[in-house]
Amino acid sequence: MKKIILLVSLFFGLTVFSYSQSLNGRFTSAVYTFERFDTASTSFNYARTYQMLYFNFAKDNVSLKSYLNLEGDIIKSMTFDPRFRFYNFYLDVKKLWNTVYFKLGRQPLFNSAAGGVFDGLTLGAKYNGYDLYGYYGGNVPAYQKFKFTDDLKNDFVAGGKLTIHSIKNARIALSYTNKNFKSISYFAQRLTDELLDTTVLINNNSRQFEYLSGEVSYNLPKTFRINTRYEYDLNFSTTAKFEVTGRYEKIDNVGLSVYYNYRAPRIRYNSIFSVFDYGTTQEIEFGGDYLIEGSYKLFGKFANVSYKDDNSQRLSLGLSSPWGTISGRKTFGYAGELSSISIYTAQTILGGLLTPSFGFSYTRYRLEKNVSANDMTTLLVGLNYRPIRMLSFDVQGQYLNNKIYKDDFRLLAKLNYWFNTNFK
Template sequence: MLNFNIGKDNVWLRTYLNLEGDIAEKLVYDPRLRFYNLYFDVKDLWNVISLKLGRQPLFNSIAGGLFDGGTLGLNYAGYRLKVYYGGNVPAYQKFELIDNWNDNYILGGEFTVLALQDWRFALKYIDKNFSNQSYTAKRFDPNYNTIDVLIENKSHQYKFVSGEVSYDMPDVFYVNSRYDYDLNFSTTSRFELSGRYEEVDDLGISVYYNYREPKIRYNSIFAVFDYGNTWEIEGGLDYRIEDFYTVFGKFANVSYKNETSQRVSLGISSPWGSVTGRKSFGYAGEMDAISIYGAQSFLNGLITPSFGFSFTRYRLSKDDPHNELISLLAGLNYRPVRILSFDVQGQYLNNKIYKNDWRLFFKLNFWFNTIFE
């Protein structure tokens, strides 16, 4: 894996590559080189314009990922406009452009207002197309003779418009809301509302609500099924103890078409790790789980050991037998200098599918981040 950035001031070339191969047994595709990022990044031209050109990441809650293209951003006096257009990345992140660009593209934009104190408004649009593979199927002609027919679907996949509104009064409370509308199906896809009250010292109160439709590709066979929507509401409390420990608890209720399901979460976190317990029951199945994780640096960050353990016991319905899952990890990070580190981690997994599965990982990490004077 190589994450290499080189540049000066506000002009950078950013790369993220991965070379993989199986050392135990030669596979057909060995070795395989994946290009995740390879783009020019220009920021704050005249304190207004930014530009990205090449294979770049897209962070979007509807259809994020990678694309080959360009992003233009404008930022002035608390108003931001971003537009992007490009082609989908070919399979295995090959270093080439995808075929049939007209049916394999992503197009979108965002307009954000930050000019009002404590408020944030955003309007987003995204249109993602991905060409489906053609296939041949048996069909009847008008005389009921069997013939081969080439099936070709249009490439519509996702087309959404979204709105976001947030209000933040520091050290008192904040509220975030989001609304997604599916233009292909002409229906509400999601409404989300979350908030937190924290005016009382060391105490936090949080609430969360969402209404959600299943997100299905426009030309997918799954679009013909009658899916039910879900409504979810969750409330939580957290309390900080001596600025080191935080205890928290949450309860949620999820409503389906004709059923409900509940979950409870309890835990404690600290700078050295966390312990979390969770219980789910109702229509979505029954689950009891506990997880423990800890990590601590020593000798000014020279070595950092880590440890994790989880145990889960679950079943889908009252008539099903219980299944159990155990996972364990232990690792060590050695960092002799700031830009160089070595990692080793062992992992263990045991459930009804993977019996006593052991894995060992090694990683060498060197930061290539060159700034020209």
């Protein structure tokens, strides 16, 4: 059972490859250089390389999708270099009998409680405005190795979701998520009933995350939209999160927004942190934006965050335009004091051949009023060269200067190649 899901996915995927009608994807090759201090007085230069491949073999309603990455270093190798990561590798079948769909293999999972990837099966059906699906599989091992968990009973993710689209302008969803992580056993010294010292093997229960969630959304075009989400923690029998996002845009060129959330810390049930006394937070934010001449947008937001015994505030203002964005931010209160300004611009010239970019930010911050403030400066300078539609080259220089990293220079270079082939 260990590798049956991946092997079945591979078998059917090769079948799709044999009879595929199209092949499309992207190949990316990148190198990232930086200096790292392993001790206070010893540093090394690194040049990390990344070879990433995304491809999709497809025939009618069946496709094999994959996203792979091979990383290493051309100056100083790290432990386990080179490292081969399988981010995605799954069979995707849609519209069986115009209703049923399924995914098999290492696939992405979009979920606020258990998001990421897993090795398993997703099976669902869409009919007349209703979408119901369930999923089950093993957690992906560290570094996305191409192997299946050896303890599916205690190392799995499972759940399902029902989404209703049949109500005009509305969306309602109910979901369940159960994610367990295999706990690592260890030996520890303990006292017996006779107060004698002994070594015992500690085996923890793998019970981790278990949530019920509900979502309600309503969107009246060009007037307003509202999205709500509620999460209930079944392990701790308490509300984990309540979130509301709303926007009103009935007034010409004006947008008004509001955001609220109530949130408890997301803590594993059998973690040592679960025995600590912790508090929840509440946050409310009001914002607005004004569109000038169809191209320039002024925006601003103000938020208050309430902690167990204190609160903090943040204020942000900015201007976005076809030339770029400039924004400023100020935070104060319990979360510390921070003042920052940032500028970013990117412009395509020569008919799309070149796209230079520039970014700058300056931040001054401190955790408390009675401590000295720290400064941080970051600078980005980049260039994209695209001689043909399917090929591009990128280079970006990065500079960082703060209390810890003095005059830190980094360089990123990247090649992208898009391909699309149709077979007869």
